[in-house]
Amino acid sequence: MTTTTETTTVKGAVGTAHTRVEGRDKVTGAARYAGELPFANLAHGWLVPSTIARGRVRSVEADPALAMPGVLAVLCHGNAPRVDANYEGTLGRPDPVVALFQHDRVPFVGWPVAMVVAETSEQAREAAEALVVHYDQEPHDVEFSAGRPGTYLPEGDGMRVEKGDLDAQLAASAHVVDAEYTTPEEHHISMEPHAATARWDNGRLEIVDSNQGSTWVADEIAKLFSLDPSSVRVLSEHVGGAFGSKGLRVHQVLAVMASTMLDRPVRVVLTRRQMFSLVGYRSPTTQRVRLGAEPDGRLRAFEHQGQSLSSTVHEFVETSAGYGRPMYAADAHHTTNRVVRLDVPTPTWVRAPGEAPGSFAVESALDELAEKCGMDPIALRVRNEPAVGPVSGLPFSSRNLLACFDEGARRFGWADRDPRPGLRREGRWLLGTGTAAATFPVLVAPSTAAVTAEADGTYTVRITAADVGTGARTALTLIAADVLEVPADRVQVRIGDSDFGHAMLAGGSMGTRSWGWAVTAAARELREKLVPGGHIPPDGITVRSDTSAVLGTLSEKERHSFGAQFAEVAVDVATGEVRVRRMLGIFAAGRIVNPLTARSQFIGGMTWGLSMALHEEAVRDRASGALVSPDLAGYHVAAHADVPRIEADWVADPDADDPVGIKGIGEIGIVGAAAAVANAVWHATGVRHRTLPIRPDRVLRAGVLPGATGAVPGDESRA
Numbered sequence: 273m274t275t276t277t278e279t280t281t282v283k284g285a286v287g288t289a290h291t292r293v294e295g296r297d298k299v300t301g302a303a304r305y306a307g308e309l310p311f312a313n314l315a316h317g318w319l320v321p322s323t324i325a326r327g328r329v330r331s332v333e334a335d336p337a338l339a340m341p342g343v344l345a346v347l348c349h350g351n352a353p354r355v356d357a358n359y360e361g362t363l364g365r366p367d368p369v370v371a372l373f374q375h376d377r378v379p380f381v382g383w384p385v386a387m388v389v390a391e392t393s394e395q396a397r398e399a400a401e402a403l404v405v406h407y408d409q410e411p412h413d414v415e416f417s418a419g420r421p422g423t424y425l426p427e428g429d430g431m432r433v434e435k436g437d438l439d440a441q442l443a444a445s446a447h448v449v450d451a452e453y454t455t456p457e458e459h460h461i462s463m464e465p466h467a468a469t470a471r472w473d474n475g476r477l478e479i480v481d482s483n484q485g486s487t488w489v490a491d492e493i494a495k496l497f498s499l500d501p502s503s504v505r506v507l508s509e510h511v512g513g514a515f516g517s518k519g520l521r522v523h524q525v526l527a528v529m530a531s532t533m534l535d536r537p538v539r540v541v542l543t544r545r546q547m548f549s550l551v552g553y554r555s556p557t558t559q560r561v562r563l564g565a566e567p568d569g570r571l572r573a574f575e576h577q578g579q580s581l582s583s584t585v586h587e588f589v590e591t592s593a594g595y596g597r598p599m600y601a602a603d604a605h606h607t608t609n610r611v612v613r614l615d616v617p618t619p620t621w622v623r624a625p626g627e628a629p630g631s632f633a634v635e636s637a638l639d640e641l642a643e644k645c646g647m648d649p650i651a652l653r654v655r656n657e658p659a660v661g662p663v664s665g666l667p668f669s670s671r672n673l674l675a676c677f678d679e680g681a682r683r684f685g686w687a688d689r690d691p692r693p694g695l696r697r698e699g700r701w702l703l704g705t706g707t708a709a710a711t712f713p714v715l716v717a718p719s720t721a722a723v724t725a726e727a728d729g730t731y732t733v734r735i736t737a738a739d740v741g742t743g744a745r746t747a748l749t750l751i752a753a754d755v756l757e758v759p760a761d762r763v764q765v766r767i768g769d770s771d772f773g774h775a776m777l778a779g780g781s782m783g784t785r786s787w788g789w790a791v792t793a794a795a796r797e798l799r800e801k802l803v804p805g806g807h808i809p810p811d812g813i814t815v816r817s818d819t820s821a822v823l824g825t826l827s828e829k830e831r832h833s834f835g836a837q838f839a840e841v842a843v844d845v846a847t848g849e850v851r852v853r854r855m856l857g858i859f860a861a862g863r864i865v866n867p868l869t870a871r872s873q874f875i876g877g878m879t880w881g882l883s884m885a886l887h888e889e890a891v892r893d894r895a896s897g898a899l900v901s902p903d904l905a906g907y908h909v910a911a912h913a914d915v916p917r918i919e920a921d922w923v924a925d926p927d928a929d930d931p932v933g934i935k936g937i938g939e940i941g942i943v944g945a946a947a948a949v950a951n952a953v954w955h956a957t958g959v960r961h962r963t964l965p966i967r968p969d970r971v972l973r974a975g976v977l978p979g980a981t982g983a984v985p986g987d988e989s990r991a
């Protein structure tokens with residue numbers, strides 16, 4: 273077949289709405305996830321979690337389990353292969369929970385103490401649930417509270433940042449807000465549980481997984497098992513949600529251990545209940561915010577002290593207090609992240625780590641300050657808009673926060689709002705509106721990509737990107753199509769295969785920006801290489817890119833996305849139920865590659881913010897050290913019936929450095945959303961809620977502003 277590079281010139285795929293390229297496969301079931309791909313001779317592993325929060329495994333009664341139907345092996349600390357978690361990975365040291373069965377210590381409820389491998393998953397489960405484990409139990413401590421004994425300032429960047437004399441500025445302030453906010457333990461709840469199948473194939477380890485970065489996981493597995501990195505291949509084609517939970521986790525390690533021991537493919541799928549203790553979660557936080565302002569609202573003092581928890585085996589810090597550093601200028605600016613180590617699993621990144629809980633505290637406190645100053649909450653933010661980074665002094669790459677508030681206020685109808693709380697009533701419902709700002713860092717990391725001009729006139733992009741449900745595969749298709757100047761249907765993007773080479777993981781809102789940069793670089797060079805009308809050899813022409821060098825030349829700036837969140841709530845004075853009636857989010861988050869999937873992503877984040885404000889709360893039982901109900905019956909995530917009309921839109925905000933103009937949109941949707949809801953609850957009831965979630969019992973106990981219940985339906989003149 274004679275083929276040429278002759279093409280119809282097409283421009284502008286980026287910025288136009290495209291359905292997901294794999295959408296049909298997903299809705300018809302043709303897309304196979306890690307736990308359902310067929311394998312010959314497949315065995316199944318089932319994890320046995322500890323039932324105590326602290327102590328030792330005295331013994332595991334393996335023999336009765338081994339005698340059960342189909343059981344092939346029982347792994348525990350007595351017989352598991354040795355691994356070494358003493359290495360530096362991409363994101364530092366791994367959580368030692370991945371060094372499975374290396375000792376008899378138990379540091380939390382749910383710690384893996386054994387795994388049963390059997391011919392079927394049912395047989396493995398039956399035996400795992402029947403397995404008797406004897407423990408030597410020790411007293412545990414899972415109680416989290418502000419400033420409790422053991423709380424410390426971690427080492428490392430960004431834990432304490434101080435500028436100016438806080439006490440002096442607070443003393444000189446006309447208005448002071450000093451309030452403590454708390455957020456509970458929250459979980460990622462990805463729809464697809466963690467699942468991996470491992471097998472050895474001619475001396476190469478292949479892992480079919482569900483993760484946020486296949487080269488990342490391959491690298492960690494190689495280090496953990498002391499393997500040559502080139503002998504590990506990780507594949508992760510479709511991922512049903514991740515949100516920070518899908519890196520190296522116990523399921524891949526379990527599958528590798530068992531397939532190595534049995535020399536056959538082994539699959540391990542975590543149950544929903546196991547996910548509550550083994551894939552990380554968002555730490556509860558206590559946050560004290562002190563703001564001091566001039567009569568006109570200008571901030572003299574800004575203090576944010578955040579506290580989170582971590583496990584006894586690994587330090588992870590939820591950096592809530594980082595939120596205000598790029599946001600609000602003040603003469604004195606003090607922010608600190610502290611942590612306390614308890615007998616609980618290690619928390620981890622959860623969508624907008626730091627910013628999600630941090631924005632709840634700061635954006636609530638700003639609303640309280642606006643009330644004290646007698647100012648409109650948006651006007652207060654306008655008054656405190658900084659010209660340069662408030663702490664760093666660096667210029668902003670772009671800062672379109674006020675454009676978000678302008679557009680949001682116009683569309684939400686903010687100008688008509690009576691600022692007084694507890695005035696609006698409709699039957700049993702008190703009504704209120706609230707707003708909050710949002711921000712998230714804009715980062716980028718080195719990636720490699722390969723783009724091939726195929727002999728049939730199509731193009732293939734290969735990059736170890738991960739599409740965790742965001743539409744990344746589709747976004748990269750549009751980006752490549754524009755650079756190559758061909759219609760999007762001529763481009764095939766292949767992702768989720770560590771053999772494609774190093775690429776940034778899907779995290780930190782950096783995926784599409786990092787991958788898009790690499791894809792653009794390779795596609796540009798390919799396009800220059802192709803001679804119009806020239807022949808393409810049968811195996812195509814391939815160009816590879818690596819963005820390491822170019823990213824090293826980026827100037828130092830404050831790079832962030834921004835947003836303005838709005839919410840309207842109704843509060844039932846009889847039951848304490850809070851219903852969100854509508855939400856609007858306007859974002860300045862770089863050039864939007866695919867408006868269809870981007871809008872979904874913003875709305876998804878905002879929905880999670882609603883859920884964070886009103887519903888989500890994992891409760892730990894002091895006596896047992898376990899979660900009270902680690903399941904979706906007890907841990908309520910906002911369902912359809914909870915979610916009203918949510919609109920998300922954006923203002924023009926292309927990033928000047930990025931070749932496509934991308935900033936990143938993965939996380940900012942949740943930032944500020946819970947504060948907007950909480951501020952609306954105050955506006956409805958006249959009572960501040962500083963503890964999430966704003967449960968009916970909390971609303972009832974806190975009551976409403978005297979007079980609010982006496983208002984007459986339709987009469988908005990009475991307070």
Ligand code: MOS
Nearest residue numbers: 516622623779780
């Ligand atoms: Mo996300 S919490 O950056 O995976």
